[in-house]
Amino acid sequence: MYELIIGLITNHEVATSTSFITLLILILHLLDKRAIAPYLKGYSEQVGQIRAMKENFDNLVIQTRELTTITETIKGKISDDFWDRQEQWKLRRDAIADTWRNLQELETSLINLHSAFSCPIIGDEKADFLALKGRYAASKQFEACNTRFLHAKDFADLVIGKELPTYLSAYFKQVGGIAKEIINKNPGYYTSEQRKELADKYNLIRLESRKELNIKNADGVVV
Numbered sequence: 001m002y003e004l005i006i007g008l009i010t011n012h013e014v015a016t017s018t019s020f021i022t023l024l025i026l027i028l029h030l031l032d033k034r035a036i037a038p039y040l041k042g043y044s045e046q047v048g049q050i051r052a053m054k055e056n057f058d059n060l061v062i063q064t065r066e067l068t069t070i071t072e073t074i075k076g077k078i079s080d081d082f083w084d085r086q087e088q089w090k091l092r093r094d095a096i097a098d099t100w101r102n103l104q105e106l107e108t109s110l111i112n113l114h115s116a117f118s119c120p121i122i123g124d125e126k127a128d129f130l131a132l133k134g135r136y137a138a139s140k141q142f143e144a145c146n147t148r149f150l151h152a153k154d155f156a157d158l159v160i161g162k163e164l165p166t167y168l169s170a171y172f173k174q175v176g177g178i179a180k181e182i183i184n185k186n187p188g189y190y191t192s193e194q195r196k197e198l199a200d201k202y203n204l205i206r207l208e209s210r211k212e213l214n215i216k217n218a219d220g221v222v223v
Helices: 002-010 018-030 033-118 125-159 164-183 192-213
Strands: none
Touching: 033 125, 033 164, 033 192, 125 164, 164 192
């Protein structure tokens, strides 16, 4: 009997009908309330459990939505940081490549300048004209290469910093001093000792550039 009543109560269509409600009131008056109480208590507990499960599910949905939002925010931040690191690395790479290219050109122009001014003026009009023309061309070439190297050095100082700009400045200063002496008709100033000092500075620039680009030998050492 009690199971039947509970079943009817849990049936939404039956439980909401007026005739059923009236009948249920009469039955409850006739039955011992204490006898039916355990069934009603069990039903109430089931309803409470279902309600608690629904609330937990709703909370889980909210938490999942919040977690998704946080995750997407973190992913976006990581993506931005990665992009920023990549772009900065590209800037450093381009600065080093540009500096190295201009360094090669400056070195070549210094050699040409020394060769041009090493040709003596011998008093022969044609020969002297060619010598002076060569000196002028070599001077113009050195001036252009020197200017480009200066700009590349300054850009490297801007985006790289650290030791590389210091080594570039030292090289630039010494080359400029040598060129000035050569143009002042003192090509002998460019001695083997000067060449060795420039070679040492050149090697420091090479090593530091490889460190910045993380270029390693087969044994994993940057040299």
